[in-house]
Amino acid sequence: MAAAAARCLLVGRALLSPLVPRLDNSRNPAPSPLPSVSASSLFDSSCFPSCKNFTYSRIYAAPLRCLLSDINESNPGQDFALLLEVEGVVADIFRLGNRQAFNTAFQKLGLDCANWTEPIYTDLMRKAAGDEKRMLILFFNRIGWPASLPTNEKEIFMKNILQEKKKALEDFATSSSLTLRPGVGNFIDDALHEGVPVVLLIAYSKYGEKACRSIIGKLGQERLQKVKVVGKEEVKNSLYGQLVLGKGVSSSLDELLAKEVRKAASMEKQRIAHDVASILKLSVDIDTSSSESFEDIIATLRAGAEYACLPIQNCVLIAGSQPGVYGSERVGMPCVVMRSGSTARAEFRSAKAVMDAFGGADLTVAKLLNKKWY
Secondary structure, eight states: OHHHHHHHHHHHHHTTSOOOOOOOOOOOOOOOOOOOOOHHHHSOGGGSOOSTTOOOOOOOOOOOOOSOTTOOTTOGGGGOEEEEETBTTTBOHHHHHHHHHHHHHHHHTTOTTOOOOHHHHHHHHHHHTTOHHHHHHHHHHHHOOOTTSOGGGHHHHHHHHHHHHHHHHHHHHTSTTOOOOTTHHHHHHHHHHTTOOEEEEOTTOTTOHHHHHHHHGGGOHHHHTTSEEEOHHHHHHSHHIIIIISTTOOOOHHHHHHHHHHHHHHHHHHHHHHHHHHHHTOOOOOOOOOHHHHHHHHHHHHHHHHHTTSOGGGEEEEEOSHHHHHHHHHHTOOEEEEOOTTTTTOOOTTSSEEESSBSTTSBOHHHHHHHTOO
């Protein structure tokens, strides 16, 4: 236990140390393309009732704690920890619920003319490169826009659909219909069996902590008693949260300057990316999260390492989102990407590996231990 306490102390010292060098930029193999479906077969006028008759209406604080109180000094797993995002990793919300969420939104808005089957959704995703607004434009251009909808209100019309779709997806995240990714329970069991601390990160979840807690509840109480869940409260009570994010702790001039530089660089990166995409007529995946959101990710990753009682570089993040990958790169934490419905076409050059599933030929604890990326 003395050695374990020493490791916790080292974690605290590491919080204010310089960032480690960037991870290698090896290119990951591109994911296989989505199946192509003939548009003519999807948009046969007999498949849908006309939309033309639709009438549109506007409608300070706790001490640092170790994850495991009975760490075995002889267990090799204690020098390695796993941090897992929930959305996209524990459960693939987007792949399982996005199409259904669109159909729910259509129903709530009285759009009986619209119902996306799997082939239609897949074809629209391919043609619009995942841009949901563009998907709606392509669809209604084919079957017809509501006759009572003024041309200058198409933007509001699509915004209402996307808002309803977002609500439906959030409801799906908390429902019993959402299932866990196959093999994720066995993956966590294998890690715990090897003495590897497991931390579930929910503090920067897109759909909120309520949805994430509902999802991880499907893992079962026996597993949840053996892992650590890091939400906003745990981040606040972490050493990093108290020293850097805590109220009454003023940032140095260097820290303030660094924050402004990061914000300016992020804005310039987005401007250049949009300009290039416009010239090449490409759809690009751009990180549009605010600097405050990015700080939440950084704080959550550092807090996760604290609760695992290990330095940042001894933890591996299993990420299902681009922001999580960016955050792990910033703090120097090795990252493995688990592809999901929202990241199937994205590239992750800074990730150590990109996987499609748990177990078998894909991601296993044994492979992580053998790679010794940490």
